[in-house]
Amino acid sequence: MEIDSYLSEIEDKYMFEFKDKQRESIENILQLNDTVVILPTGYGKSRIYFHVPELFEKLSGEKSTVLVISPLQALMKDQISKLEQLNISATVVGECQPDKGVIENIAAGKYSIVKSSPEAALTPGLWRTSLTKGQFHSHIKAVVIDEAHCITQWGGEFRRHYDRLAELRSVVPEKTPFVALTATSTKSMHSEILKKLQMKPNGTKTISKLQERTNITYxxxxxxxxxxxxxxxxxxxxxxxxKTKKTVIYCRSILSCADLFEYFKWY
Structure with a gap:
């Protein structure tokens, strides 16, 4: 199969091997299907979208870009650093981007991965305009919602734009697949993610793996x-x-934490 061959090329180029769920997720995205990915922390969810642009380019012969919606500036900067180490062209937009010329480069389609906060992607302005027309618009092959559980936990009054992410469907090319990545999702959270991203239950594939942390006891x-x-x-x-085993102590108040700290320090 052609996709399998291209995945093998990526593995050889970057000297790693895709895990089963990573491979399954990528194949589903390349088939232009909406995808919900629920995988444990540390499994490598980011690797799924890291290589999607390059794989789309191999399949279509056209420049390809993935738009990634991320909740935190620190997280975006960390991922950009990892992408740069892999020589994958990437940038971030929003308050954490001091270089105003980046928007022009994005509009010209110079990046494979573009990271944005929900607020930056949905607020009218030059960056939002780039989403609706130009080379960047035509190059978009997938929209990834990283840390998708934030849709259910951070919406409402806290970060209202999380409730509006489905609006991106009206500005990106038709049939662009939406991908929700998370390590945390209950049945009700899963339903809410589908609803708020306008993912059709019968047209969306959910790929998950049970979290097995045998090194943690309760x-x-x-x-x-x-x-x-x-x-x-x-x-x-x-x-x-x-050599003492790692231990987490929860306190009911900040004052209790301070008292406990002083007790440990005194001891």
């Missing part, structure tokens, strides 16, 4: 409010130092 026991309850951990730290 135990529950009744406890008092005394910090002395944690003496076992303090003794372990004193005996084993950095």
């Amino acid at each position: 135990s529950l026991k009744k406890s008092s409010k005394s910090v002395h309850e944690l003496e076992w951990l303090l003794k372990d730290l004193k005996t084993n130092s950095v």
Whole structure:
């Protein structure tokens, strides 16, 4: 199959091997299908869209670009750094982009990956105009919503533009597949993602893998409010130092965190 051959070429070029769910996701996107990808943290969800432009170019012979909607500037900058290390042309738009000339380069279709916040993509302006016409518009082959659980958790009054992401369907080329990537999705969250991105249930493929964290244990026991309850951990730290197993302690208030910190420091 042609796609399999191109995937193998990508593996050879970048010296890695696609995991089964990565490969399945990419194949579905290349067939222009809306896709929901639910894979554990660390599985490599970003690798799915990293190579989609190059694969579309191999299939069509035309310049291809993927628009990625991301929630946080720090996350966007981190991903851009990784893409640059792979020599994949990428940029970011929004408040974290000081170079105003980038918009002109985007409009000219010079990037394979363009990252944007929901606000930047949906607010009228030069960047929004680039989405609707020109080379960048004609090159768009997929719209990826990274950290898609934010659609259900960050919409409403907090970040209203997350409720409007489906509007992008009216400005990108017809039949452009939408891809939702997340590590967290309950059944109700999945339904809400489909609804808010206008993904048809019978026309959208969901690709998922159960999270198996055998190195994490969970135990529950009744406890008092005394910090002395944690003496076992303090003794372990004193005996084993950095070899002590990683432990997360949740407190009910900032003041409790401060008290606990002082107790550990004093000990």
